[in-house]
């Protein structure tokens with residue numbers, strides 16, 4: 001059994017998608033970021049960076065007791081290796097998946113997050129910051145659109161690279177972007193959105209929360 005510490009954000013959806021795809025037993029433990037539950041001392045023992053997602057695996061291979069994991073890239077990689085699914089074993093193909101997983105973790109997620117922050121949430125509107133992250137966001141969308149020129153999925157077969165990128169690309173409308181300008185991304189989003197596991201994952205998310213996480217009230221938790 002896996003305990004999944006989740007909230008309805010892009011990084012949160014990555015893992016619920018994996019768990020649904022792999023069909024492994026899990027239990028969702030909501031961490032309401034709007035109420036500051038990420039700072040609860042019990043949660044901090046599992047995720048010392050006070051962020052979701054995090055998991056506790058009660059049946060890890062070769063370990064004596066439960067194992068706690070935070071950072072969505074590390075969790076995806078752990079689950080892929082544990083289940084031998086959604087990552088190839090052959091070195092070159094595997095590295096192709098890891099390249100794009102790390103690209104998402106180091107680029108797509110943080111840059112889009114900063115763009116939304118400065119454009120939408122920051123009380124002081126700083127034109128340089130807004131422009132900087134907007135350009136980066138568009139550049140990253142262009143890079144992934146190009147990568148999908150000749151392939152159905154990001155790295156060969158459907159993999160954890162797709163699962164990592166999908167919830168972030170879905171934010172395009174919040175970022176004021178149109179997928180019509182990125183036809184390969186549009187095709188890929190439509191392809192993934194039709195997957196039964198992805199439909200189930202987003203349905204489960206909606207059962208947990210349908211309200212915006214960032215509100216006037218929650219800003220004190222989220223932005224210090």
Ligand SMILES: N[C@@H](CCC(=O)N[C@@H](CS)C(=O)NCC(=O)O)C(=O)O
Nearest residue numbers: 009011038051052053071072073222
């Ligand atoms: N690099 C981390 C980022 C996680 C992250 O930013 N989580 C956000 C939600 S998407 C969070 O929990 N924020 C709460 C906070 O900062 O207090 C990962 O990929 O797991």
